[in-house]
Every structure is written in C-alpha cells, then in structure tokens.
Amino acid sequence: MSNSVDSEHIFFKYAIPELKKKGFEYLGVLGSGSYGIVGLFKKRSKEFAIKAVNNYSIYTKAKHEAVTKGKTLSSAVNFRKLAHGISMNNILRESRRKRICKNIDNLYMSDTFISDRHLGSSKIPLYTYFKGEHFDSDLSKFLRKSIRHAELNTNDLKKIFYQVALGIRCLHRIGILHYDIKELNILINKETLNLKIIDYD
Numbered sequence: 001m002s003n004s005v006d007s008e009h010i011f012f013k014y015a016i017p018e019l020k021k022k023g024f025e026y027l028g029v030l031g032s033g034s035y036g037i038v039g040l041f042k043k044r045s046k047e048f049a050i051k052a053v054n055n056y057s058i059y060t061k062a063k064h065e066a067v068t069k070g071k072t073l074s075s076a077v078n079f080r081k082l083a084h085g086i087s088m089n090n091i092l093r094e095s096r097r098k099r100i101c102k103n104i105d106n107l108y109m110s111d112t113f114i115s116d117r118h119l120g121s122s123k124i125p126l127y128t129y130f131k132g133e134h135f136d137s138d139l140s141k142f143l144r145k146s147i148r149h150a151e152l153n154t155n156d157l158k159k160i161f162y163q164v165a166l167g168i169r170c171l172h173r174i175g176i177l178h179y180d181i182k183e184l185n186i187l188i189n190k191e192t193l194n195l196k197i198i199d200y201d
Helices: 007-021 055-068 077-097 139-148 154-173
Strands: 025-032 036-043 046-054 106-109 127-133 186-188 195-197
Touching: 007 025, 007 036, 007 046, 007 127, 046 055, 139 186, 154 195
Parallel strands: none
Antiparallel strands: 025 036, 036 046, 046 127, 106 127, 186 195
C-alpha cells in the first residue's frame, strides 16, 4: 500500500469485508474524520455505528514526521499516538472482559496488518473498530433544540449530568483520560435520554 491510498478506498477494500465476516451488514457512511470513517451497520435486525480507525494513516504520518524532523520512528508523535491507541484498546477490551465498565463499546482489531520493513517484527493492525449503538443525536444538537423548545425538566438534566459524570468516573477507574469531553463527543437517545461517550482516539 502506498501513502497516497485514499482512506475511503481502504475502508471499502478492507474494513467492510472484515466486518461482513463478523456478521455485520453495511448500510452506509455516517461520517468521517482525520483518522477514520463511521459506518452504519446492521446485525440481527439491530443497527450499530462502527468507527473504523485507520491505523495506516497514523503510521504514514509518523513515518513522514520521523523523516522530515530527523527522528527515530518510535519517537515520532504520531507513532506514539498509534502505540497509545492500541494500548488503550487493549485496556478497554480487558475492562469489558472483567465487567469493570459494562457499557463500553465493543472493540475489534483488524485481521489485516500493516507491512513495512521499518516495523520489524512489530504487528500493527490496519484498523481498530469501535462498535456502539446507533444514537439519534449528539448532546450539543439535542440540548440546543430541547432548551429552545423548553422540552427538558430538572430531572432530565440531572439524568444527563449523572451519566456523563459516571462515564468519566468509569474511564478514570481503568486509567484512561479522555482529553476531549464535549457535547459533540457525547451521543444521546432522544427517547430514553441514555448517553454514550465517544471518540477515545
């Protein structure tokens, strides 16, 4: 794979077939960011949002950084970000296995690995997949609309605040600092007011 390979091309070539093998039916793209694409999938009649984090994109940026700044690959900021991300995924997976945080999204690692002579014997999966429920809205949009139409009472606001605080406490218990807690990174079900904190990468 060359550095110019388009992120969306990799998503369709590798991510979707891998997720299909795990029983997910691809329905469409929900959004995309610097390092990944969020797709809508269905399994056993239930819809899920799955974020596919493209580790190859992070790795190529790390290599470029190492070359242009005369650094070793392991000291490049993006390489440390990649190593941290994989380490964090392992922590999240272990915490879910031990039932420390039962509401953490399911995680999958790609069956395809990045092949590069600079990595030696190190194995870096091409993708990391975060699977979560498909929520109606993020908290920012929800609060703007609800406050404008006076749709929330004190108990509703308490429920929202409590869940955010509980989610952050849960992450801290397993040694993770989110660094980007904001309304856009909190999803909400408009009917139940159940929340999910996202964007750990």
